[in-house]
Amino acid sequence: MGDYITTFTGKHFYPTDPDPSAICMEDIAHALPMICRGNGHVHSFWSVAEHSICCAKEARARGFSNKIILACLLHDASECYMSDVPRPFKKELEAYQEQEDKLLSMIFKKFLNSDLTETEWEAVKTIDNAMLWYDLEELLNEKQPGDPPEIHIKLDYTVRPFEEVEEEYRRLFYLSREDSSFYKG
Incomplete structure (x- = not known):
C-alpha cells in the first residue's frame, strides 16, 4: 500500500502531494455522487x-457568470480525493484545511483557469451556506435559526440513482x- 489512492479511472492520486495532471473530471463526477452529505447522518x-x-x-x-456557476459545482470537488469532513470537526483540523485549500485551488486553476478572487469566493460561500x-x-428535520435564505430554484430531495447524478x-x-x-471571468 502506498501513499496514494487509486481513483475511479485508475490513476494514482497522492492527496498530500497532488499532481494537477492527475485531477480528472471523470473521477470527480463519479466519486461525489457516492459520498453522502452530513457524514451519513441524514434521513x-x-x-x-x-x-x-x-x-x-x-x-x-441568480445570473452569475459561468465561472461562478462552475465554481459552485466544483466547490466540494476536493472531497472526491480527501473525503468529506463535517464542518465542526474540519475547523479543528488546520493541516487538513491547508491541504484542502491547496487542492481546491489546484482544481480551480485547472478547470477555471484561475483561483477565485475573494469576491467570487464570497458568492460561492453564500450559495453554499444557503x-x-x-x-x-x-x-435532518433540524430547525435552523432565522429566516430561510432566499433561493431561486425549487429544491427536490428525491433520491436518484448514482449514475443519473x-x-x-x-x-x-x-x-x-x-x-x-466563462473565459472572460
Whole structure:
C-alpha cells in the first residue's frame, strides 16, 4: 500500500502531494455522487454531488457568470480525493484545511483557469451556506435559526440513482465550460 489512492479511472492520486495532471473530471463526477452529505447522518441519502449541482443551479438562477456557476459545482470537488469532513470537526483540523485549500485551488486553476478572487469566493460561500441551511432542515428535520435564505430554484430531495447524478454533474460541468464568456471571468 502506498501513499496514494487509486481513483475511479485508475490513476494514482497522492492527496498530500497532488499532481494537477492527475485531477480528472471523470473521477470527480463519479466519486461525489457516492459520498453522502452530513457524514451519513441524514434521513435519506443526499450526495455531495447533488448538493453541488443545486449550488450550481442556484448560481445560474441568480445570473452569475459561468465561472461562478462552475465554481459552485466544483466547490466540494476536493472531497472526491480527501473525503468529506463535517464542518465542526474540519475547523479543528488546520493541516487538513491547508491541504484542502491547496487542492481546491489546484482544481480551480485547472478547470477555471484561475483561483477565485475573494469576491467570487464570497458568492460561492453564500450559495453554499444557503443550500446547507435547506439541507439541514430537510435531511435532518433540524430547525435552523432565522429566516430561510432566499433561493431561486425549487429544491427536490428525491433520491436518484448514482449514475443519473454523475451524468448530470458531468453535463453541467461541460455546459458551463462551453460558453466563451466563462473565459472572460
